[in-house]
Amino acid sequence: MDRLPVTIAVSGLNNIDSPGPGIPVIRGLRESASLAPRIIGLAYDNLEPGAYMHELVDKTYKVPYPGEGVEPLLERIRYIHEREKIDVLIPNFDSELFTFMKSEALLKSWGISMFLPTLKQFEERHKTNLPAYGKKYSVHVPDSWSVTSHSDIYNLREKTEFPYVVKGKFYDAYIAYDMDQALLFFNKISAKWGLPIVIQEFVKGTEVNVIALGDGKGNTVGAVPMRKQYITDKGKAWGGITLDDPSMMELTHKIMAATKWRGGMELELIRTAKNELYLIEINPRLPAWVYLAVAAGQNLPEAMVKLALRQKVEPYTHYDVGKMFIRYSYDMICNLDAFEKLSTLGEL
């Protein structure tokens, strides 16, 4: 079968100790039996390793941070599109998703397809909205509160007790065991990611995750449950293993069907000693461990590109149980001229 030539722009090339999903997504695309992708990397920083991984990324362009505004980013995407003729764009950062979702129709008019959640789906699963989400879709969720000041945290003393989890609106989470720690984490996270901060009831148990892809009509195109075997001090998986857990799959199908989720998703769950599953977070994109799903038999990045191109995709019904990943670091050697080129010209 001839593979379909397709130009795919991918962000999240920061394949570091707290990795973005870009490189694992690209690995999946490179292994596609039906696509022949040309990969355009979108980098926010000169030191994003993916920009220098030429066996995976054909060409990389620097792009302005979403925080600099929508217009500069779109202007840059248009510039790249004029040169590369992008067919599909896969944004991999939570912080850039809102901008791309708002611009989906415009990008489509240029000929760039994406397969993202709707704004309603994106907003409704926000950490700050999780209690309402749990109620609406009959899913166990921990209590959580959105706070914007120290006094808000003091006021929580009547509603909950320590320990609780202090979370940033996009990234970072710490367990606070007393008020001093809670205030410290509030300052630390808000300085980095802004407000609000979410305070979430601590649910004791084992953290398990599901990666899934929804077709936007209520169907689950693919889903793989996993348990992190070891978690780094940054809260990221060092290793993970696929599970045979019908209850996690059932919950995933239920959420997909009820929300008609469109695009990639990661469910972060806690399994309690009573064997109950608590949903603690929904990440609205494919996670950095997506390549485990590919290795287990579900090439979700490939399926996502096909859905973006409005091609028919048969749902995956199987994955290998007991497939593991072990994350490692690797010192890539680069010449100064490559760094210089990306730094000065914004292209590599």
Place this chain on the structure above:
Amino acid sequence: MKVKIKRSVALSDSGFVFDASTGDSYSLNPVGQEIMDLIKSGKSDVEIAGHMTTKFDVEASTFERYFYDFVVTLKQMQIVEENG
């Protein structure tokens, strides 16, 4: 007493135990592996004790004590469950 290995648990020839529902894995020594094989084949505790005390130089009461400790550990780790 009769216990059975949980459906999601796989036992390999090398004594490696893997629970596919939790992702937990364990390593057994040869004696532990032999007992697990006997449990897997559906033997009762009396049958397992008979087999082991015949094969190894061990008092029935001593074996019984270690065997029950072992089974309690297996239950705590949710590798086995009561059978009937």
